[in-house]
Amino acid sequence: MLRIGLTGGIGSGKSTVSGLLVERGAVLVDADRIAREVLEPGTPGLAAVVAEFGDGVLSADGSLDRAALAAIVFSDESARRRLDALVHPLVRQRSVELVAAAPDDAVLVNDVPLLVETGQAGSYDLVVVVAAERETRVARLVGRGLAEADARARIAAQATDEQRRAVADVVLDNSGTPEQLAEQVDRFWAERVEPARG
Structure with missing residues (x-):
């Protein structure tokens, strides 16, 4: 079993990435x-x-x-x-x-928003961080109906981007288009997941 810890700040796109990984055959624990x-x-x-x-x-x-x-x-x-x-x-x-x-023999993806905050990084074979610019994340959260002040408070209550990057084996940048994100997931699957599965 290959255990992947998937994390990222609120509004970064973890759910999108977990969906893309499931499409490629992963088992998701959300x-x-x-x-x-x-x-x-x-x-x-x-x-x-x-x-x-x-x-x-x-x-x-x-x-x-x-x-x-x-x-x-x-x-x-x-x-x-x-x-x-x-x-x-x-x-x-x-x-x-x-x-x-x-x-x-599963590729197991644990989608853990607070992976860094709860000190779980060492529990996984690979840690994947989904990153997006703070203002992009705020805009996404406001688009979901959160007040801007609430969106900023929730982002501030989580680990920083630097703290997440410090435990990451792979960082996926979700500041671009959905197609660009899917390409990064494809590359990650081909370069890191498939070789690890033997």
């Missing part, structure tokens, strides 16, 4: 998707978040009100650390289960 799963109604994860942050983080239907929780944790470093301490162990546990279920 930390963001798992984080949503472990906080679904009725889960111990959601119960723990409500116990820590109060009923104000719940929607009327009992699901997590992500915007309300984000308003708390992205304006208060201590609150964000408390949330991370609740959610990260649950995400790691579920990730381990999904990895164990993958075929022995």
